[in-house]
Amino acid sequence: MSEPINELRSRIDALDAELLKLLNQRAQLAREIGRLKNGAVYRPEREAQVLRRLKQLNGGPLSAEVVERLFVEIISACRALEQPLTVAYLGPEGTFSEESAIKRFGSSAERMPCPSIDEVFRAVESRHAHYGVVPVENSTEGAVGRTLDLLLQTPLKVCGEIMLQVHQTLLFNGDSLAEVKRVYSHPQSFAQCQQWLASNLRHAERVTAPSNAEAARLASGEPGAAAIASRRAGSRFQLKVFVENIEDDPRNTTRFLVIGPEDAGISGNDKTSLVMSATNRPGAMRDLLEPFARRQIDLTRLESRPSRTGLWEYVFYVDIKGHREEPQVATALAEVGEKASLLKILGSYPCARD
Amino acid sequence: MSEPINELRSRIDALDAELLKLLNQRAQLAREIGRLKNGAVYRPEREAQVLRRLKQLNGGPLSAEVVERLFVEIISACRALEQPLTVAYLGPEGTFSEESAIKRFGSSAERMPCPSIDEVFRAVESRHAHYGVVPVENSTEGAVGRTLDLLLQTPLKVCGEIMLQVHQTLLFNGDSLAEVKRVYSHPQSFAQCQQWLASNLRHAERVTAPSNAEAARLASGEPGAAAIASRRAGSRFQLKVFVENIEDDPRNTTRFLVIGPEDAGISGNDKTSLVMSATNRPGAMRDLLEPFARRQIDLTRLESRPSRTGLWEYVFYVDIKGHREEPQVATALAEVGEKASLLKILGSYPCARD
Incomplete structure (x- = not known):
């Protein structure tokens, strides 16, 4: 072992001792909060704020994703001390x-x-x-x-x-894309990788499988066969990750x-999920959404679904930006409540993406 | 939210910012080590040393087990930056x-x-x-x-x-042990909990199941039935954890x-695993072990197994305390190697328990 490595390791040891001290201090503070609150120790809005702030503060080399994972573990360990x-x-x-x-x-x-x-x-x-x-x-x-x-x-x-x-991955045990004679995958995964397949594997036969895991299994037993599936399916069936992230939409x-x-308290960047319905007349839906539109409250999702109760023909699942306790949102919801034959507020919660 | 909670939370925020800084510094140092070593970034002996030291330094409230888990995650995240x-x-x-x-x-x-x-x-x-x-x-x-x-x-x-x-757990959805009419479990788990069963559930019928998961499944469908299984099996089949750690031997x-x-380098608290065999004559095994005994090298495990190759009637799997590169162990091994008809050193590695 060379000298510089030993030196770097001593510095890591010093950092680790400091990390340990801070982690225990954090656990102690979390425990005190748990006592003051009599055990209700999971506050989704608080955790969202903590994680958002840390990802903003993060200067690397750890990625935002890794920082989030480590702190979720730290928070989870501190919380488990109580309940x-x-x-x-x-x-x-x-x-x-x-x-x-x-x-x-x-x-x-x-x-x-x-x-x-x-x-x-x-x-x-x-x-x-x-x-x-x-x-x-x-x-x-x-x-x-x-x-x-x-x-x-x-x-x-x-x-x-x-x-x-x-993520979709091309799993293949050969040495070059030219060797791929056949690709197995689930139809939806083929659909998600169409552009990539068109530019890179135009001549390979596409064979649909009932699941991506099954596709990987099939490919693993057949020379010249590849599969589109998850990395994990590749590990499972000992197929090499040949090309990563081949999905056309990276999101x-x-x-x-x-x-x-x-539901959660206000975190400062929240969504509210609703179900609503109106009597079945032209323009009813537009009317219901108008109170949001007028206040420039964003709709992040709108999905209609046949009602099973028979009382309304359709129910609409709507996600809006904002928390139900924020004044703008609260008054819009009150207005919608007067117009709708059904309005159920499913809950407000922190947005997963900032 | 009361004032003291806000104050505790600000202190947590300050700690988190400091933790984040140190975690990134640690990742940076690990990356530098990875570069110096050209990628061979997993050194079992080094990790064992780091974790042992941190558990010794730990003053709580986080348990040694949680400290180990968090640092395994931190080390794992730092290592994944490289490979x-x-x-x-x-x-x-x-x-x-x-x-x-x-x-x-x-x-x-x-x-x-x-x-x-x-x-x-x-x-x-x-x-x-x-x-x-x-x-x-x-x-x-x-x-x-x-x-x-x-x-x-x-x-x-x-x-x-x-x-x-x-750990073995009594899973039961009733209110008192007196209500338990029947207990399902795997025969080996019954054997591991004999004393506890004799003192606490003498009158309940014991019914064997092919696995503990199956025992939990059976108990979940039958009033008055309990199961001995893992906490996890309880979660899976929605059975309450009625009594924890009912195994007679807590270890x-x-x-x-x-x-x-x-294999691993020397960590300071290591084991070495060996396979050996001798010609089939009385006292052969004792002779083979004598070089260890004479040097007071502990045997932590000795297991004989019929040889499948036909060359030796039995092979012996032996674990000793110490690393094969430590002088005492090295000379003992050399001596054994001269006497044995087969000696294979499977490897030296850090003890999991200190």
Whole structure:
């Protein structure tokens, strides 16, 4: 071992001792807050503020993403000193839902995989879990209808959103793209990588598979075959990551909602999710949205869905920018409430992206 | 929000800013070391030293276990700046093997679940993965024979061990132990909790299940039924953790080995794993062990296993305290090598427990 490495290591040791001291001081302060608050130790708006601020302060070399992950772990460990949170999600283990639950709650939270979205809601409603994480928009499968239906019925509130980036990877065990005779993938993944395929693999045969994991499995057993799937599927079936991030839209993400007994306080950069409906006459929807438009409140999402109750033909799921307690938003919501035959405020929560 | 909470939060904010600065400084130093070393950035002995020291320095309130987990994540994130490690393990996701891989390599490492122990070895031998994690002693199933057999054949070295504590939990959705009419569990788990069952649930019927997860599933559907399983199985089947840590031996653990292209350097508290054999005559084994005994080198494990090659009737798997490069150990090994018909040094590595 050369001298300079030893020197660098001593500096790391000194930093580590200082880090340890600060981490314990932080845990002590978090514990005092927990005592003052009698245990209600998860405040989504506070955590969002803390993470936003740290990502702004960050000068690298650690990326914003890594900084967020480390601090989610630190916060999660400090919180678990008081009361470990239980988080229900759509299982089994190893899914994107689990990844998103860890992304938000850290690995000190207890995880409760549930066999269906219905059971995630039930677990939180029955207080078997403190919070639940459910997919709501899936870039490969579109809106998750079951989640939308259950949000209409539940007494729970939406108190957070989690965005998970979904990357497509060309997995291939050969040496050059010219050797690829066939590509396996799920039809939605082919659709997401059309431009890349057109420029790079025009002559390879495309064979659809029921899932990306299955595509990787098929490719792993066949010389000259590649798959479009996740890195993780590549690891699983021992296929090389040949080209990364081949999706045409690099912002290809799945969005999850966090559900719990209450929504979040104001963090300064929030969204509010609503369900609403009006009697079925021309222009009814435009009328309902007008109070937002007049106040320049952004709509970030609008999705219509046939009503299952028979009372309204359609219900509309609307996400707006702003917190329901902010004056502008509150008066707009009051106005909408007078016009709508149904208005349910699902909850306000910090935006996942700043 | 009351004043004192705001004050505590400002202090946390100040600590977080300082933590962020130090984390980035640490990442920068780790990067410089990586450059000096041309990428060979995982040194098991160095990590063991760093973690041991921090656990000694730790004054709480964070537990030694949490300190270790946070620093494994920090080290893992710093290392991933240079070269993310790929770690193969016995899958599927969500197993104890995965838990142990995360425990050692942190969540910034790429994880490669393999369908069999053979494929974990193959993945590392073929350099699809940098390291592999394989179970070697399983407190519920005893020694893992397949791992021992493969260690005999592989050119890989053992470069680490990971101990994972396995806790048994009584899962039950009723209100008192008196309501438990029946308990489901795996026979080995019943065996591990015999004393507790005898004192606390003498009159409940015991019904064996093929796995603890299956036991939890059965109990969840039947009023008056409890299960002995992991907390995680309880979360999974929405059973309450009724009593924790009911195992008779609180040190109930599973041991994993880390395999890689090289073993570890000296960390100051190490073990060495060996396989050896002697011609089949009385006292042969005692003779082989004598060089260790004479130098007061501790044997931490001795396990005999029928040889599959036919050349020797038995091979002995021996773990000793100390590193193969330490003079005492080196001379003992040389002496053993002269006497034994087979001696293979599987590797030296830091002890998982201090």
